[in-house]
Amino acid sequence: MxxxxxxxxxxxxxxxxxxxxxxxxxxxxxxxxxxxxxxxxxxxxxxxxxxxxxxxxxxxxxxxxxxxxxxxxxxxxxxxxxxxxxxxxxxxxxxxxxxxxxxxxxxxxxxxxxxxxxxxxxxxxxxxxxxxxxxxxxxxxxxxxxxxxxxxxxxxxxxxxxxxxxxxxxxxxxxxxxxxxxxxxxxxxxxxxxxxxxxxxxxxxxxERAVPVSAAAADRASSTAEDRDILDRIDHLLADQKLARDENLTLSRLARRAGLPARQISAAVNRLARKNVSQYINDFRIAEACRLLRESDMSVTAAMLESGFQTKSNFNREFRRVTSLSPASWREKNRAAGRSEA
Missing domain, CATH: 1.20.1070 (Rhopdopsin 7-helix transmembrane proteins)
Structure with missing residues (x-):
């Protein structure tokens, strides 16, 4: 042998x-x-x-x-x-x-x-x-x-x-x-x-590495008002410009689109939202997925992709982190609540 x-x-x-x-x-x-x-x-x-x-x-x-x-x-x-x-x-x-x-x-x-x-x-x-x-x-x-x-x-x-x-x-x-x-x-x-x-x-x-992009960043002090302005700018990019749907979204790419240093965005999110940027973006995506599951008849997979997630494992893990339920269970529970209210 x-x-x-x-x-x-x-x-x-x-x-x-x-x-x-x-x-x-x-x-x-x-x-x-x-x-x-x-x-x-x-x-x-x-x-x-x-x-x-x-x-x-x-x-x-x-x-x-x-x-x-x-x-x-x-x-x-x-x-x-x-x-x-x-x-x-x-x-x-x-x-x-x-x-x-x-x-x-x-x-x-x-x-x-x-x-x-x-x-x-x-x-x-x-x-x-x-x-x-x-x-x-x-x-x-x-x-x-x-x-x-x-x-x-x-x-x-x-x-x-x-x-x-x-x-x-x-x-x-x-x-x-x-x-x-x-x-x-x-x-x-x-x-x-x-x-x-x-x-x-x-x-x-x-x-998990996205296609590299170059960005110039310089740190500066940030007050609470500035932090709020930063988050408003990030929320605008995520919601109005649909940046949350970008599967290759990274902190440095987000910073480039916002015209801000990456560290400043991270610090603002940490101070105001009490979480890291990854969790903040995923919370936004989960909120969008919940809206789609509640207001439409699209499949869970379609809602996952539409909200910016690319893999079911990440989507299910983050969905449970935010809602404590699976996407299917959340949809059933919230639709049932909507029918009872009606």
Missing amino acids: IFLPLPFVVALLLLILLAAMLRGDAGHKGNRPFLALVALCALQSIIVGLRWGYDVAGLGYVLPVVASCLPAFVLESFRNLSHREQAETGAVWIYASPPLSIVALILVSPGLVDIALILLFVGYALVLLNLSRTGPDALDEARLEGAGAAHRALLIAAASLCLSALVDLSVLLDFQWSKGANAALIVSSANLAGLLFLGLTAMVAAR
Whole structure:
């Protein structure tokens, strides 16, 4: 029987995932960092399979170099969803310095390689958490309908980097205590789970990225009156100009149409509405969907599309968040109430 290491199975799943992303809407130019991340995860899985499944010892020097590239690609991918971070993402050092540092350690002090990888993964995980600290509004290039999902993917990616650091620590201790007797098992299970999680989160986040647009933004102080004016301007765009129906609507695109800085819109919504921009827009869309369900005979799917949602899962989740009912149940209840009043 042919022995197929688990890392090869994970690599195959990641390659299938990559093919699906290339065939779908996630394959446009703006999502190249996500595509590169999934490809890198697949490559690392293959190398792990060859190293620990077939005992190709020479790849033991290649594996830490490839692994050191991973955190930078994770960070760059999610920065790609943040317009405010784009100015920082073009620096070559964000990709080059980690692998170059690991190569230098392999040549000079191999015993420090595992420790360096642990610090690298934890460090980048902390940077990701810092990026996520303001919630979904931090990802202002993500479609507002799916900004929450992209934000959750960001947190899972940070957790996956921490998992990889924990695996490296376990392997390091295993070599210290039992000369690596359990290293293959550790690497072939927990670490690969982290790679698969990264690939899946990359797909989720990539799907929520809209076609990039450029916008100039400058922060300025905002009073309550200014906040009210901002929300009135946003409401006008959403209602009168039907901007809520734009499936690629993002915070930066909304800011461009309103002629305002994205951070100023986010701050105004947070202060007055006590929610993030994604929730504010989705509340508006749900209100429109409720109107359509109450006043017309169109199907739930048609009302979903007409109000600006593109996927049933997001629509049903947001509808329940706002109304505590499913769309069909809400329609039945409100039509029954209307008949009783008549």
